[in-house]
Amino acid sequence: xxxxxxxxxxxxxxxxxxxxxxxxxxxxxxxxxxxxxxxxxxxxxxxxxxxxxxxxxxxxxxxxxxxxxxxxxxxxxxxxxxxxxxxxxxxxxxxxxxxxxxxxxxxxxxxxxxxxxxxxxxxxxxxxxxxxxxxxxxxxxxxxxxxxxxxxxxxxxxxxxxxxxxxxxxxxxxxxxxxxxxxxxxxxxxxxxxxxxxxxxxxxxxxxxxxxxxxxxxxxxxxxxxxxxxxxxxxxxxxxxxxxxxxxxxxxxxxxxxxxxxxxxxxxxxxxxxxxxxxxxxxxxxxxxxxxxxxxxxxxxxxxxxxxxxxxxxxxxxxxxxxxxxxxxxxxxxxxxxx
Numbered sequence: 001x002x003x004x005x006x007x008x009x010x011x012x013x014x015x016x017x018x019x020x021x022x023x024x025x026x027x028x029x030x031x032x033x034x035x036x037x038x039x040x041x042x043x044x045x046x047x048x049x050x051x052x053x054x055x056x057x058x059x060x061x062x063x064x065x066x067x068x069x070x071x072x073x074x075x076x077x078x079x080x081x082x083x084x085x086x087x088x089x090x091x092x093x094x095x096x097x098x099x100x101x102x103x104x105x106x107x108x109x110x111x112x113x114x115x116x117x118x119x120x121x122x123x124x125x126x127x128x129x130x131x132x133x134x135x136x137x138x139x140x141x142x143x144x145x146x147x148x149x150x151x152x153x154x155x156x157x158x159x160x161x162x163x164x165x166x167x168x169x170x171x172x173x174x175x176x177x178x179x180x181x182x183x184x185x186x187x188x189x190x191x192x193x194x195x196x197x198x199x200x201x202x203x204x205x206x207x208x209x210x211x212x213x214x215x216x217x218x219x220x221x222x223x224x225x226x227x228x229x230x231x232x233x234x235x236x237x238x239x240x241x242x243x244x245x246x247x248x249x250x251x252x253x254x255x256x257x258x259x260x261x262x263x264x265x266x267x268x269x270x271x272x273x274x275x276x277x278x279x280x281x282x283x284x285x286x287x288x289x290x291x292x293x294x295x296x297x298x299x300x301x302x303x304x305x306x307x308x309x310x311x312x313x314x315x316x317x318x319x320x321x322x323x324x325x326x327x328x329x330x331x332x333x334x335x336x337x338x339x
Contacts, residue, residue, distance in 0.1 A: 018070070021115050028069035028081060033058050035071070036081045039102045041265075044137065050262035052237045060232045062225060064088050066127055072103070072116060079107040082116050084124040087223040096220040097129030110146060117150065125337045132335045133220060139328040152333035155219050159316060160307040161324035165297050168323035172297070175322065176290040183287050188279070189248045190287050194241040196248075204253035205246065206230045212274030217311040219332065237263045239271060245291045247275070247284050254279045257288035259296060259304060268296060270306035273315070286318055293322070 018025040028036070034051035041048045061067045069083040080103035089095055099120045103112065121132055134152065136143040144154075165172070183190055193201060206227050213222045234241065238260040247255035253276075260271035270292070275284045296304055307329060308315045 024073040025070040048265040050266045062229045091223045095130040097124040099134045147333045152335040155334040156332040158329040160327045160329040161319045162305045162327045163324045179287040193244045217309045255284040259292045268304045
């Protein structure tokens with residue numbers, strides 16, 4: 001058994017394995033991302049996960065954050081993964097730390113998940129976490145019951161949606177035509193990034209996105225992301241500059257909307273939609289989202305998905321107007337760390 005100490009460093013050496021009961025926890029490497037994506041896919045077959053996307057996600061961790069990922073093994077056989085992470089404490093008034101996991105469906109038991117959380121909560125606690133945060137899909141009644149028994153409480157709910165691009169094509173085309181006319185009338189240009197010649201475009205997108213992210217309803221406060229970390233988003237295998245739409249008002253980038261296209265498997269999702277405060281209420285988010293789905297239609301995509309915080313009224317209203325239908329969203333669970 002690995003002994004825990006209050007000053008325990010982050011474990012990155014794959015040869016160092018934690019053990020608890022019949023489970024072992026081996027630090028994950030980038031080469032484990034494909035296995036993790038497979039486990040997540042097995043857990044939710046309606047939401048296949050792309051291995052290349054996960055590898056990129058893991059490779060772009062903010063170095064200022066604490067991130068630990070483990071492959072969970074039973075009798076030497078990988079059965080899932082677990083993780084915890086948190087922002088630098090000097091940037092958070094309250095010490096929230098996230099705990100995540102995925103297990104192969106056949107391996108899901110109350111006791112096994114309890115062992116995993118024993119280890120992850122302890123790793124998070126000795127790292128300084130004072131409030132544990134974890135997540136489950138709202139149609140996962142077993143997990144919701146397990147969290148309640150574990151002492152977690154429901155904190156927030158997101159809403160997820162799917163847009164049938166075949167059934168709603170007429171509505172979308174009409175809305176897009178009207179939106180284009182409105183943007184031209186108010187002097188706002190909507191185009192893909194590859195057509196933008198401004199050498200400062202990425203920096204402007206970063207600043208506008210940070211402003212927007214700080215306004216999203218949330219319990220765990222947004223922590224500003226360094227430009228050097230943010231810009232790696234554009235290298236993701238799920239996005240391309242000719243499919244990333246921005247809005248400009250003169251020299252300023254005032255909005256962005258991007259769909260994520262998994263290269264091998266998975267649903268097409270909205271990756272990020274954001275607008276500058278000074279243009280909100282002027283139809284910019286609508287214009288951008290409509291262009292992304294019009295492009296998806298042209299590419300032969302049959303449906304797209306999106307997720308938003310349940311208290312983000314303006315974007316939820318837009319989803320309804322565009323014809324999105326509800327699908328299961330996610331629940332955030334919180335628990336105070338002991339001690």
